Amino acid sequence: MVPTIAAADQVTIAALGDSLTAGYGLPAQDGFVPQLQGWLDAQGADTVVINAGVSGDTTAGGVSRVAWTLTPDVDKMIVNLGGNDLLRGIDPAVSRANLDEILATAQAQDVDVLLVGLDAPGNYGPAYEAAFDAMYPELAVQYGTIYYPDFFAPLNDGTDLDIARATYLQRDGIHPSAEGVALIVGGIGPAVLELIAD
Secondary structure (H helix, E strand, C coil): CCCCCCCCCCEEEEEEECHHHHCCCCCHHHCHHHHHHHHHHHCCCCEEEEEEECCCCCHHHHHHHHHHHCCCCCCEEEEECCHHHHHHCCCHHHHHHHHHHHHHHHHHCCCEEEEECCCCCCCCCHHHHHHHHHHHHHHHHHHCCEEECCCCHHHCCCCCHHHHHHHHECCCCCCECHHHHHHHHHHHHHHHHHHHHC
8 A cells, every 4th residue: 555645845855875776777867766756756745855876885885974965954764775785795793783873873863764675695694694684674673764675576576587687687687677676666665655754
């Protein structure tokens, strides 16, 4: 069910993230933030979504940028970080501490957050996978944030994996295509509406 949006002042949302947020490899209009903006406009939500995504950023990079991302006009924030921590095999305890600091900064500035998780692969072993996967829901509970479990979930809808990769990912096999972003936005959109209405 899609939350309804009551008439209110315009809501400014900062999307703090990495290349998945920045729209790596795509024409500007096909990236995550422009497509999310279009989706929200179609829902009648009076919002401005700011692209605070930096390709290659880790959770540590998010910590270094969160204070100046949260300008006085920012009302809400989407936090979509951790993918580059995964790619580099960074200790989940370090990633968790960084996300904790980002959420604490937002809380101190009275900015509501939508925390977006990722599903860790098993190549670093079960202990790493369990620690990484647990940090998002546990931090969401700790800070009372809205939580969206897996950025890529809409691409894993039971379709043949090879077909899904060819259709919804770019050639690098990591970043979504424009079609993939559209599916991702359709999946995460209701959680963003919930963030706005919160």
